Amino acid sequence: MATQDHVIIVNPFHPETLERLDSAYQTHHLWKLERPEQEQLLKSLEGQCRVAASASWNCDPVIYRLKSLKLIAAFGVGVDGIDFETTRNLKIRVTNTPGVLDDGVADLAMALILATMRNLIRANSFSRDNLWKDGPFPFGTSMAGKTLGIAGLGRIGSAIAMRAEPFKVKIAYHNRQPKQVPYTFCQSLEDLAEISDILVSVLPGGAETDNLINTNVLKKLGPSGIFINVGRGNSVDDEALIEALRSGAVQAAGLDVYKNEPQIPDAYKILENVILLPHIGSATVETRCAMGNLVFDNIRAFFEHDTLVSEVM
Numbered sequence: 001m002a003t004q005d006h007v008i009i010v011n012p013f014h015p016e017t018l019e020r021l022d023s024a025y026q027t028h029h030l031w032k033l034e035r036p037e038q039e040q041l042l043k044s045l046e047g048q049c050r051v052a053a054s055a056s057w058n059c060d061p062v063i064y065r066l067k068s069l070k071l072i073a074a075f076g077v078g079v080d081g082i083d084f085e086t087t088r089n090l091k092i093r094v095t096n097t098p099g100v101l102d103d104g105v106a107d108l109a110m111a112l113i114l115a116t117m118r119n120l121i122r123a124n125s126f127s128r129d130n131l132w133k134d135g136p137f138p139f140g141t142s143m144a145g146k147t148l149g150i151a152g153l154g155r156i157g158s159a160i161a162m163r164a165e166p167f168k169v170k171i172a173y174h175n176r177q178p179k180q181v182p183y184t185f186c187q188s189l190e191d192l193a194e195i196s197d198i199l200v201s202v203l204p205g206g207a208e209t210d211n212l213i214n215t216n217v218l219k220k221l222g223p224s225g226i227f228i229n230v231g232r233g234n235s236v237d238d239e240a241l242i243e244a245l246r247s248g249a250v251q252a253a254g255l256d257v258y259k260n261e262p263q264i265p266d267a268y269k270i271l272e273n274v275i276l277l278p279h280i281g282s283a284t285v286e287t288r289c290a291m292g293n294l295v296f297d298n299i300r301a302f303f304e305h306d307t308l309v310s311e312v313m
Contacts, residue, residue, distance in 0.1 A: 005303050006045055010054035010063050013075040017292030021053060021299070030060065042066045051299055056096055057081040057205070064090060071308075073298045075291055076282075077101055077156075078232055079312055080205030094312045095298040099155060100290035105281035106159035109200055109230045112254030113148075113164075115275055116226050117141045117198070122272065141224075141251075144168040149196030151189055151213075152231060153179060157202040172196060189213070193220035198228065205232035215240040218250050225250045230281050233258035242267045245274055256281050 007025040009018060021027050028045065030038055030052075039062070047068050054063070056076030063069065064086050074082060074096045087094055115121060118140035126137050148164050150157045153173040161171050161183065172184035174192040179185075186192035189212055193199050199221050203209045213227070214237040221227060227250055229236055238259060244250045246267075254275040258264050261279055268274055282288065294310060301307045 006049035006051070007299065008041075008045070008049055008052040008063065008066070010052050010060050010072075011058055013053075013055040014288055014292045016289065017053075017075065017295055020292065020296055024296075025299075030063065035062070038062055039065070051302060053295060053299065055081060059083070061086070064092075071095070071299070071302050073295045073302075074312075075295050078205050080232065080234075082312075084312075093302075093308060095295075095308050095310050096312050097291040097294040098310055100294055101282040101287050102155045102159045104284045104287035105156045105202075105230050106163055108256060108277070108281045109156075109160045109202075109228060110163050112228045112230070112256065112275060112277070113143070113198055113200070113226070116228070116252040116254045117143060121275055141226075143198075146170070146197035147172055147195055149173065149186070149192040149199045150183075150202060151192060151199065151235075152202035152204070153181070153183070154202065156230070157200075160200060160202065169198075189217050190220050193217045193225070196221060196225065198226045200228040201231045201235055203231040203235040205234050209235040211235070211237040211240075213237060213241070215244070218244040221250050223248050223251060227253040228255075229253075230256050233261065238265050238268075242271070245271050 005025050007021055007027050009027055009029045011031045028041055033041060042065050046066065049066060050068055050070040052063050052069060053073045056074035056079045058081040059072065061083060069092055072082060072092060072094050074094060077096050077098050079094065079096050082094055123137050126132065144167065147170045150160060150173040153175050164171060172186055172192055172195055174186045174189055201213055203212060212235050218240055241253060245253055252273040256277040257279055264276055268276055298309045301309055
């Protein structure tokens with residue numbers, strides 16, 4: 001592997017992957033520098049550096065000033081941090097890490113569904129606080145016979161559906177177009193919410209999905225409905241969801257993603273009927289290692305053969 005090849009690391013994402021890149025290439029950690037130093041670095045690398053590695057959810061636009069840049073290898077599957085209008089205009093290719101995180105996110109979605117339906121977080125506190133001696137824990141809700149609605153039946157949505165089937169649920173979904181699957185297709189999110197007992201959002205980020213989970217959708221989901229989000233935080237109207245949880249317009253929610261991570265609205269934190277996780281859908285040793293391998297494989301293929309393993313088209 002050619003050690004003279006330069007790679008700019010736009011921001012910190014996975015320490016083991018960064019170490020591997022450091023050992024294989026001449027890396028430049030853009031995120032460690034102040035803006036004037038960043039601009040100076042980019043000028044010094046002009047014509048020499050063709051590759052940048054970045055978190056998929058956040059890519060500093062200063063990187064687009066490097067005219068010799070030809071590839072952004074993104075760590076993550078949701079690429080809402082990449083300005084695709086700019087990359088297309090500048091003929092910069094982009095890769096991401098699809099497929100390898102499907103199982104981890106789908107596992108967590110199922111965990112959130114079970115935790116909300118059976119009140120597992122509160123049950124843990126109930127036991128630790130010695131409340132059992134005062135009477136039994138309130139009943140939860142069974143999955144069997146319920147309808148699981150999936151907003152976004154892509155790789156991850158399909159992995160969730162596969163895991164949910166043994167729980168004896170009916171499965172419905174909403175996509176832009178119907179798929180060849182044995183599940184009920186709904187033309188709109190409102191239609192999906194109306195027939196769902198559990199609504200799981202796996203919607204991608206970007207302006208097209210901003211606040212799609214809104215008051216109308218939550219009203220259709222109803223007071224016995226449960227909402228789960230393992231997609232992107234921008235798809236949820238936080239004010240609408242907070243009010244729905246507070247008023248009982250929906251029963252409960254389980255959230256792993258938020259609009260302005262790592263900030264979580266304080267109004268969520270005082271509600272007992274919402275589980276808040278710190279975006280850990282893909283946060284397993286196995287998944288993050290596989291994601292890092294795919295970043296590395298894309299960069300190596302680019303340098304060695306001018307090919308890419310998982311280009312975003």
